Amino acid sequence: xxxxxxxxxxxxxxxxxxxxxxxxxxxxxxxxxxxxxxxxxxxxxxxxxxxxxxxxxxxxxxxxxxxxxxxxxxxxxxxxxxxxxxxxxxxxxxxxxxxxxxxxxxxxxxxxxxxxxxxxxxxxxxxxxxxxxxxxxxxxxxxxxxxxxxxxxxxxxxxxxxxxxxxxxxxxxxxxxxxxxxxxxxxxxxxxxxxxxxxxxxxxxxxxxxxxxxxxxxxxxxxxxxxxxxxxxxxxx
Numbered sequence: 001x002x003x004x005x006x007x008x009x010x011x012x013x014x015x016x017x018x019x020x021x022x023x024x025x026x027x028x029x030x031x032x033x034x035x036x037x038x039x040x041x042x043x044x045x046x047x048x049x050x051x052x053x054x055x056x057x058x059x060x061x062x063x064x065x066x067x068x069x070x071x072x073x074x075x076x077x078x079x080x081x082x083x084x085x086x087x088x089x090x091x092x093x094x095x096x097x098x099x100x101x102x103x104x105x106x107x108x109x110x111x112x113x114x115x116x117x118x119x120x121x122x123x124x125x126x127x128x129x130x131x132x133x134x135x136x137x138x139x140x141x142x143x144x145x146x147x148x149x150x151x152x153x154x155x156x157x158x159x160x161x162x163x164x165x166x167x168x169x170x171x172x173x174x175x176x177x178x179x180x181x182x183x184x185x186x187x188x189x190x191x192x193x194x195x196x197x198x199x200x201x202x203x204x205x206x207x208x209x210x211x212x213x214x215x216x217x218x219x220x221x222x223x224x225x226x227x228x229x230x231x232x233x234x235x236x237x
Contacts, residue, residue, distance in 0.1 A: 017119045017233040024122045031178035041174050046128040050167045053138050057160035064153035071154045078161040083210035086169055087217065090206040095235060109133075119233050121198045127177045129170060138163070172208050186211075193220070201229040 031037050041047055094114040098107035110133060117126040141162060145155040175182060176194035189211050197205040204226055207213040214220030231237075 011230060014230060014233050021120045021122045024120055028122065028124060031180055034180060037175060037178050037180045040124065040178070041171060044124075044128045044174075045131050046134050047167070047170060049131055049134045050129075050163055050170065053134070053163040054160055054167065057156045057163055061153060061156040061160060064156060067157065068154070071151075071157045074154065074158050075161040078158060078165055082165040082169070083207060083213050086209065087207045087213045087219075090208075091217075091219065095202065097235070097237065115235050115237065118198065118202065118235055121177055124177070127174055129166075134166075137166075169208055196223050196226070198232055200232070201226045202232045202235055203229060 029036070029040060031040055042051070093108075094111060096108070096111045098105065098111075100106065109130075113126070113130060117123075120126060138159065142155055142159055145158055146152065149155060172187065172190050173194070175187070176191040182188050182191060190208060193205040193211050193214065194208065200223055204219050204221065205211075205214050206219055211220070
C-alpha cells in the first residue's frame with residue numbers, strides 16, 4: 001500500500017512539473033534559429049565567464065614563454081579526456097541523491113541544482129552552469145595544476161584548453177534545450193540523446209559532446225529499447 005501511494009505521488013509530481021515546463025516554454029524567449037540561440041547563449045552570465053576565462057588564460061599564456069611538448073600533450077589530453085569526464089560527472093555526481101555520511105547530511109549544491117534542471121528542462125537559467133561553479137572550478141583546477149607543475153605557462157595553457165572544452169560542452173547542452181534543430185548530424189545526435197535523457201529515461205544517455213561514450217559504457221542504445229521512466233523529472237526523489 002505504501003509503495004502504491006508513493007508511486008502515485010511521484011506520478012502526480014511528474015505531471016505537475018510537466019505543466020510547469022509547458023508554461024515556461026510558452027513564456028521563454030524564442031530559440032528556433034541559430035541567430036536567436038547564439039544571442040541567448042552568449043548573453044548568459046556563465047558563458048561570458050567561460051569566454052573571459054579562455055581569453056584571460058590565453059593572454060596570460062602568451063606572456064609566459066615558449067610552448068613545451070609536455071604542455072601541448074596535456075592540452076591535447078584535455079580534449080581526449082573531456083567526453084569521459086563529462087559522462088562520469090553526469091552519471092555519478094550530478095545524479096547523486098541526498099544521503100547521510102557519518103551522521104551528517106550530504107546533498108551538494110551541484111546535485112540540488114541538477115535536480116531543479118530535471119524538474120523544468122526548458123528553464124534557460126537552469127540549463128547553464130552556475131557562475132559560482134565556473135569560477136570555483138577555474139580557481140581549483142588552476143591551483144592544482146600550478147601545485148603539480150610549478151609552471152605558470154603550463155597552468156594557463158592547460159586552463160585555456162579546459163575552458164574551451166567547457167564552452168563546447170555548454171553550447172551543446174544548451175542547444176539540446178532550445179527549439180533549434182542543428183544541421184550537423186553529430187550535433188543532431190547529441191541533441192536527440194540528451195532529450196531522451198530528460199524525457200525517456202534519466203538512467204541513460206549521460207554523454208554530451210561525444211554521444212558514443214554512452215554506447216561504450218552501456219548507457220546508450222536505441223530509444224525503443226529503453227523503458228520509459230516515471231521519474232525523469234523527480235530523479236526518484
